[in-house]
Amino acid sequence: MNLEQIFDKLWNQYIIESPDSKRVYDLLIAEGENVVNDHIAFRTFSDCSVDKDHLQKFWLNLGYEIKGEYRFEAKKLTARHYEHKTDPNQPKIFISQLEIREFSTYLQEQVKKCVMNIPTALLNSPEILFSGNCFGELDYDVYQKLLAESEYAAWVYVFGFRANHFTVYINHMKKLNTVQAINEFLKSKGFKLNSAGGEIKGTPEQLLEQSSTMANEVMVPFKQGKFKVLNSFYEFAKRYPMSDGKLYQGFIAASADKLFESTYISNNI
């Protein structure tokens, strides 16, 4: 499977579970805008069978290379970003992982159980990148216990491996080419923005400004029946030039800590 086919799979999967993102995308296209992806973000656990060292193999095989390392203290995450070696027009890939050793024994055991349920053939196939929940039947009690410790853990438990979010690269936009402009546009169309830490995360001095919609709520089947769960958001990024004139391509740990809160239930009032 080539890069384009993988991105198509990921996007089609993302818009089914995050219909607001598709609505925003369609509205931007209808405005005559040029919608380019800045990055696609993935989540995983630090268990060695599925950690970022494991998942990155597929991206490295597809022509990507490691460009940045991050630690998000508040959320107990580490992350890496990857850029395509030869084609700067390809979106960056961002993989974060929950450092499970910093959580309870219960959470660690649940993660182990999930990982043990993944078929070995899938673990070694690039198809794992869009395999969704490959952990088996979901238990709502487990979900709630994980949720109490980490929203991130609960999200991966329910949605598994797939794009957590796509990100519109604001620099490529024709008219809506500031974060303010895109935010005002979204609000005028009735979308709610993630306001944790302010609607705009980062500053021009930090060379990256970002905002995002609030996550969609979807009905998910559990052993006990169907329940509402928050899924994915759509993100927007504006990048600023470094001293050499090139646009900064990295990420800011403090801002991403806040962006992770787009899938936080408490903020989705």
Ligand code: NI
């Ligand atoms: Ni992002």
